[in-house]
Amino acid sequence: MGHAAIIAGQGFNGVSLASILLLTALGLALSFGLMNVINMAHGEMLMVGGYLSFLATKMVHGPLAFPFALLLSFAGAALLGALLEVTVIRWLYGRPLDTLLATWGVSLILQQAARSLFGAIGVEVVAPHWLEGSVSIEHGLLAGLSMPYVRIFIILLTVAVLGLLMVFIARTRWGLYLRAVHQDREMAQALGVNTRWVDLVVFSMGTGVAGLAGAALALIAPVTPTVGQSYVVYAFLVVIVGGLGSLFGTTLAALLVGLFSAGVQMFTSISLADVWLLVLVILFIQFRPKGIIYQRSRAMKEA
């Protein structure tokens, strides 16, 4: 395998990692931008999505199994998110640090519940047969490069979700409400927007997308009770780099983090790549403390 193929291969891995990170971070960025809430149990939504897709492929067989698994993991994680919003997060508005701790408690409980239900050892989701195999390049500059269909599917899924979300925000009535509340909560409320409902819908949509990420991740790695934790810390870094409530910024940040991790891993171990990633983020906020893209505003915000 030539140098070009190795670099292209790592680039492909980076984009595929970025896709999962982006699916995870989208919900975080949306609800943080809108409600100033960080949901530490967000990683567990990923885990729930993974387990639901495992259950779905056990229940249903045939060609419809996998689409059903995707649907179920989205719906299940969205419902759980709605429940979380109504029972815990709603009561802690305006106290972001306390929300962070309370949702961490929720994440511990969900992890332990998963451990009791499914055991500490991971379960595997068998990918449908039309996702088996890979695209291999045998000639030319990139000879030896191999891209599994599953990873290509995950990237396409992410692009589709991103596109739908953009249409939702830019073209629908609820998207208009979302933008209004994001810009000026009080004003939106005064004009008759039910901000409670907007919060609830956006939050559960975000956890639903994380559930999808879980279903996608289940195709390439076993689902374990702690699978969410290992991804969500990077998703937080993506949110920090991306800036508040901007789909474009979050996407760019996910690509940056994914490609950087994959790139550094060519030279050092995975664990050192973690350290360098953190150093990069701390250096990055020296130049752009509010992230890649942020709302310019003259309002004084006490965060």
Place this chain on the structure above:
Amino acid sequence: MKKWSALSLDIVLLAALALAPLYLSAYHLSLLGRFLALAVLSLGISVIWGWGGILSLGQGVFWGLGAYVLAMHLKLTGLAPGDLPDFMMWSGLDHLPAWWKIFEHPAVAIAGVVVIPTIAGGLLAWLVFNRRVSGVYFSLLTQALALAFSTLLISQQAYTGGFNGLTDFSTILGHPMIDPGFQRNIYWITLGVLVLASIACRWLTHTAFGRVLVAIRDGESRVRFLGYHPAAYKTIAFAFGAMLAGISGALYVVHVGVISPAMVGVIPSIEMVIAVAVGGRSSLTGVVLGTLLVNFGKDWISSAMPEMWQLAMGALFILVVTALPQGLAGIPGLVEKLVLWSKGKREAKMADQPAIALVEKD
């Protein structure tokens, strides 16, 4: 009057702790000792979180730095001259790295325990706060730091002992560490350090510095408009907290005789915060009590029903944060308010007027 009752609680607590060697078994005394070591860390978290409003989810890093520095010293003093620690030989190192060698001298090691976490904490805080990044961003960054620190320790097997960490210590400053008399002495030393740390915290929070810190917590921009430099205050507070964390880690190592990456990662760091939240983040006596309570509770639950600990901790988190944000220390105030409220209700009824809420929302 309120001040006196708080002071008398402190005196009762201190007396109970000072007399503990008389009424506790050796096993429980050693548990109490290591939890008191953790209480030093909690005091630091209380200053930066309760007063400064900075939530760090990475205190395990500074705690771990102190712990590892002392553990390196203990590892070196247990060796014959010219020998290498066992894990270094297994990993194929043939000589001691210089940054290990310097901690052979006890004075350097003790200085390292205090200075290294302080500098690390101060540097991180300055880089982040000076760019006006704060709030949840800082919490998430410190959590990532805890993750990176523990994975780094695991991966550098040859220098850190990897997943198993550092253990098998025999003597400290020439004293054998398993001697029962030594156990009692180290208990006294830990208690002494805790008292000193608590006096330092009390002093710091009662000076003008403490006032500015609270002002920053409640309105950072306003403090900036008044001409202060909030980042400098927050950095000093954070470095102070990191210093207490380092000292606490070193004491803990002396008590338990082992330090490993699993003790300094994301989960332990957040357990340190919950102990403070349970005690009451802005009550120095409360956080000491909270630390003892949570850790004895953990010891009890996890030996009786291991799988329950995580559930219990999760539930405790949610409960304390939503229902009791001031922790145990908030209970007296809550009772007082309740009494006032019911009194007010009765009086209002007597006056045949609609009840007026006497309780102000804070």
